[in-house]
Amino acid sequence: MSGSERIPLSRREGGSKVLPELASILYQFGTNAAFLLLSALGLIVILGMMNIINLAHGEFMMLGAYVASFAVHRGIPFPLAVILAFFATGAFGIVLERLVIRRFYGRELGALVTTWGISLILAQGALLLFGPYMPPIPIPGGAVSEGVFSFSVYWLILIGISIVLVVALTLVYRATPFGLQARATMQNPSIARSLGIRTGRVYMLTFGLGAGLAGLSGALLAPATSIAPFMGQQFVAPAFITVVVGGGANVIAGAVGSSTFLSLIETPVSLTLGTFYGTMALLVMALLIIRVLPAGISSLGARLRPAVAR
Amino acid sequence: MMRMLQLLNGPHDLGRGRGFWSGMVLLAAAFLAYPTIASSFSATNVAYYLLNIPMALGLSLLWGYGGVLSFGQVAFYGIAGYTYGIVAGNLQDFAWGTEAGVLAALLAAGLSAAAFGYFLFYGRVAAWIVPILTLVLALLLATFLGLTAGYQWRVGDIQLGGYNGMTGIPALQIGGLTFQDYAFFYLVVAIVAICYVALRIWVNAHRGQVLMAIREDVLRTELLGYDVRLEQLRVFVIASVLAGVSGLLYVQWGNYITPSAMGLQQAALPVIWVAVGGRDSLLAVAIATFLLNQLTYILSSGGNQSALVIVGALLVAVMMFAPEGIIAGLGRLHWLHWLRARRRAVPSGPASSGK
Amino acid sequence: MVNDAMVNDAMVTGGGGPVLKAERLCKRFGGVVASDQIDFNLERGEMRCVIGPNGAGKSTFFALLCGILPPDSGRVILKGRDVTHLPAFRRVRMGLGLTFQTNRAFHALTVAENLETARRASASASGAADDAHFRAAFGAFDLAASSHLPARELPHHQLQWLEICMALRRGPDVLLLDEPTAGMSPGETMYTADVLKTLSREGLALIVVEHDVAFVRKVAETVTVLHQGSVFAEGPVEVITQREDVRQIYLGRTREAAA
Structure with missing residues (x-):
């Protein structure tokens, strides 16, 4: 259910050096955090901007993986296939x-239920149309060895891509006209509308961006998993827990903070007890966090600021 | 007693008055008479369509009346099913073994809901977090039970069985009576009737009004002196125990349970029944649960894989075009006509003309 | 759960002193000081108006008193007991009733059901004594005739009256009203003032946050003026409304806002 289970860390007996040991631990945290962040990014963009939870998120990831698998097996290079998955899912x-979601603005529970219906249709529909399996995508890149440890190049790239995505999203929201309009709409839709911002268009593009990010993540994670109609289910628990813990107050900071924090919890538990217990630890953490910080750790910043000002 | 009858006839569900209740009594009589014309096989099938109604009614209470949505009621369904299997299976040689199993199952469902719900409701989280985390709970339970294959995963004499599930679960026995075939059918009919009547009284009583007040405006209700967290937790536990009742009936029906009873697809079904029926009407939910269980049973027993696509599309269509539910919508339409006809017949008094 | 009746009895025997008291209440939002060292005393049976220009911190003060917001520092004392850390519903059970600035009766429920919801679950025949204020208001506002109507069908002023009756349903000792006459006609406003004055004379303590000066002149004995989050002036209504500095911050601003 997470990165660490697919890329086993080869650890040989004896002869440990401090530096590679540290690098290996960092690598474990990094892959888990990248996995959580990639699983949750599209979801948290839509939640933060539109206050809608997209339960078909896992199926959007499945769509991205399907598009990438199609493309790769028709000779398109993997990086291009990933970009194609972003645009197709978007x-x-x-x-x-346009057809469904826009009817549910302001009815968050209605949107939740409806997107669940959509997820059932997509998963079962994919099974009916394409059968139980898609051809797998080989993992690009090999492994590098550092002392007694070896690291998957692809997961190192994924960690890098997660960082690039976060920076790119920050730039989109901070430095583009769309970002400005989106932030205005998020703060107060009716005032934004009165200022001439086409809020409907902002919502449409935001949902497209969120869906596209889900597709992108699905394509990126596709080489590390089996591509199947119900593959979206494996992302449900990690993605939603990351969002619950992150909260919707500050989209990007929430996602980054929450995935980093949760990987700190998950990694040691997974390594000692197994991946299922790692995921279980995520749920327990989520329950404890909401008891203390109902609006997620992204509300922590807002809470601390007045205290600092004092 | 009179007060109870008044509450039963209260306004917070479809159908009131002598005509309606005569119809309900006739319906109950029809169900009771059904085994005289049906084989034990078809009676058991009909019992299967009925046995999910308590879980659906619980979700209706929680979501439709209380405004709190849960996607993970199947978790408590499964907890009750597995607990019954473990306790009743181990106590098979004792006279009261199965009764103890029932008690343990309902306690397990209620206590686990109370513990889980404490974190959800006392944290006062946003509305979407409750369905998400209950769903995650159900999925993780299913994953966990899937891992329990092998002899080392056993409680007493009972193996949990991994993905193949737990088999050979004993049927409920009271005295010399074993609830199988026709007896099981009557048991299900009786439990469904009791659940409906009890919940209808509940929603029309003071507690029910407080519940609806919370749905309308949480802060206002708190400032009338109610501990909203406690009220929500209470109704969550009730709904989960009702899910446990359905889980208990399910393991009586098939004598087995597998982790997929808590999987993502099973988790979606109660939400679909309640949404399609009309979440703020117990009666409509009960009818929709019966009909949709029949539909999916018939669809999937034909080996047809499109069942999920069909119910998924039904859910999306209902949420888009009839968010109040199909059966409740039809029922209200009918009731409106009936009321209008009555209003025309009886000229309205000065009170309703207003100021 | 705490037994409400027990708490009430203990409080009543506590006797004397102010029924509601705020000590050095502070609340900041980021850099904005919404409440700044507010001291406030309300005696039994007193009718107090809290006035102030927009942004003076009236709503924050109100929210701090009833427990919707926790204060950064300071204390709230209800009937002799420190309730600073009690959640709102516990304060209500101890004898605080309140209405909101915007109307928040349950619109889908009937008038009778709204009042039923506001009733204490355990209340039986023994609750007859604390019922007196409610019955007086219910009669004066003439809501019996529309008790079967859904609340959403009530005219605006009756909705406001319904909310006052709901707040009185549990038999509170203190009633907090946030702009109870907003949107009412002058006639309705004066009638509401009369009813509230009667309730006050019968022993109910009231705090009314108001904008309407005519209303304030009619009901209040003592007026508290809030300005920039702190108590700017406090005193008899005739004196306060004549003070030039009060006119400047309060009446002056309102004229601006109206223009």
């Missing part, structure tokens, strides 16, 4: 927003 998200 376009699908935009169509879905």
